[in-house]
Amino acid sequence: MTTVNLFFDTRATKDGLGVIKIIVTHNRAQRLYTTGIKTDAEQWKQLPKKGEKLDNRVKDETRLKLYADIYSTPNGFYRRAESIIEALGVNFDFDTFKDLYDNWGIEKKVEAEKTDLLKALSAKSETLLKNGQVSHGTNFGALGKSLQRFIHTLTKSECKEYGLSVGNVRNPQPLKLEYRHVTPDFLKHYQEWMEHEGKAPQSPKSKPTGVSITTVSIYTRALRTLFNEAIEAGIVKQESYPFSTRKGSSKYSIPESENIKKALSRTDIDKIKSYVPEPDSMEQRAHDLWLLSYYGNGMNVADICRLKRSNLTADYLHFERTKTKVSNKKPLIISVKLRDEMRQIMERHGHTDKNKNAYLFPFLVKCKDSKEEKQAIHQVIKMTNKYMKRIGEKLGIEGDLNTYAARHSFATTLQRTGAPISFIQGKLGHKKSTTTEIYLAGFEPEQESKFLSEL
Structure with a gap:
């Protein structure tokens, strides 16, 4: 708990007067902050010490001015100290208090716009969408809406705990979430709310x-990215960082994704390869796209849709992953050795336009912008997953037979044949080997038995 009181510093000044100071107590520690107001002992004695009203019979102009300088709302020294303490809430620290107290009424070096987390999320979303990063841009926009819904569910006491100002019915405040409001406790509460009410009706x-x-x-993780950028820009101090990767830390740890291994066994993959779908059907297209992803270094559907004739050479397919295109300073080109099966798939479903700048497949030909491209790709993925699920049911394959399974199966099949992680990492186009390890489902039972028999 943090409290504020008045203190009269009676150490002699040149004119023999004392100085009124603000004394702030936080967790039993105390600090003094001057008001710069000098007065004599008699005026100090008559001044209310806890904000009580001054006797309306008082006519002394000096005493009336002294009272107003200390207690007027919102600029009186006592009142501004109270306001700062209430705004900081559980985030209170003496350095931040001093900074706000000393600069009261003065334009801050860091504009309020930059500390507004909701506006930062909106700006980040808009920038990513303009750059064609639809998935990331959508995620940041959705996060902003989610946080607003969460804040509206908080009680008055919870808002006060996090330092949020929501006003009242007569004087409502515009919704504003600043970086300083996002504490470990705020994030833990937000996660709990997400798990129970996070999906809007x-x-x-x-x-x-x-x-x-x-x-x-x-x-x-999107929120953590924004914090990292704010710290780098000098908007947020490192000590205010609410995230931690260390177990047992009092800070917030981002939960691990429900990373169910999606790789298939070699037997199931062979079943899919051998399956003969009905010619010229949606089932055949789904089957072909799944196999193209599997043979093509686990290429995801978005990259398949964006392939152009210029990506093809006589024996190879060269492409840059859309997911890392903007973030990589140096282009990371992935090369795929063309197999006969891949050539046949391209021949069956390829776009008739043979111009080198034409799309290899016709999925995005009619799209006018990145938003329409996103919708078209989503539809291709949806239909591929739908028909591959039916194929899986026919073949008796358990689990989801979706496009993710093709990418994971490519990586795991390489692992099971003895390929080093560094090789698999390069084929998948990952920056870090730890990312590649997420894709690996491990070895099949007979391989594990063989390894363990060597003990």
Whole structure:
């Protein structure tokens, strides 16, 4: 708990007067902050010490001015100290208090716009969308809306605990979430809310439901990214960073995604390879795209859709992953050795335009912007997953037979044949080997038995 009181410094000044100071107590520690107001002992004695009203019979102009300088709202020294303490809430520290107290009414070096987390999320989302990073841009925008919904569910006491100013019915305050409000406790509370009410209701009659841990992880990692950028820009101090990767830390740890291994066994992969779908059907297209991803270094569907004739050479397919295109300073080109099966798939579903700048497949030909491209790619993925699920049911394959499974299966099959992680990492186009390890499902039972028999 933090409190504020008045203190009269009676150490002699040149004119023999004392100085009124603000004394702030926080966790039993005390600090003094001057008001710069000099007065004599008699005026100090008559001054109310806890903000009580001054006797309305007082006519002394000096005493009236002294009272106003200390207690007027909002600029009186006592009142501004109270306001700062209330605004900081659980984030209180003496250095921040001093900075705000000393600069009261003065334009701050860091503009308020830069400390507004909701505006920063909106700006980040807009920038990413303009750069064609639709998925990331959408995530940052969705996070902003999610945080606003969460704040509206907080009680008055919870808002006060986090230092949020929401006003009242007569004087409502615009919703504003600053970096300083996002504490470890705030994030833990936000995660709990996400798991129970994070998914907005689809109609006025329905109730909100919880989201998966994977969604919580995606949102809080986006929030961490924003904090990292704010620290680098000097907007947020390192000591205010609410995240931690260390177990047992009092700070907030981002939950691990529900990373269910999606790789298939060699037997199941062979079943898919051998399956013969109905010619010229959606089933055949889904089957072909899944195999193209599997053979093509686990290429995701977004990159398949964006392939152009210029990506092809006589024996190789060269492409840059859309996911890392903007973030990589140096282009990371992935080369895929063309197999006969891949050539046949391209021949069956390829776009008729043979111009080198034409799309290899016709999925994005009619799209006018990145938003339409995103929708078209989503539809291709949706239909591929739909028909691959049916194929999986026919073949008796358990689990999701989706496009992720093709990428994971490519990586794990290489691992099971003895390929080093560094080789698999390069084929997948990962910056870090730790990312590659997430894709690896481990060895099949017979391989594990063989390894263990050597003990």
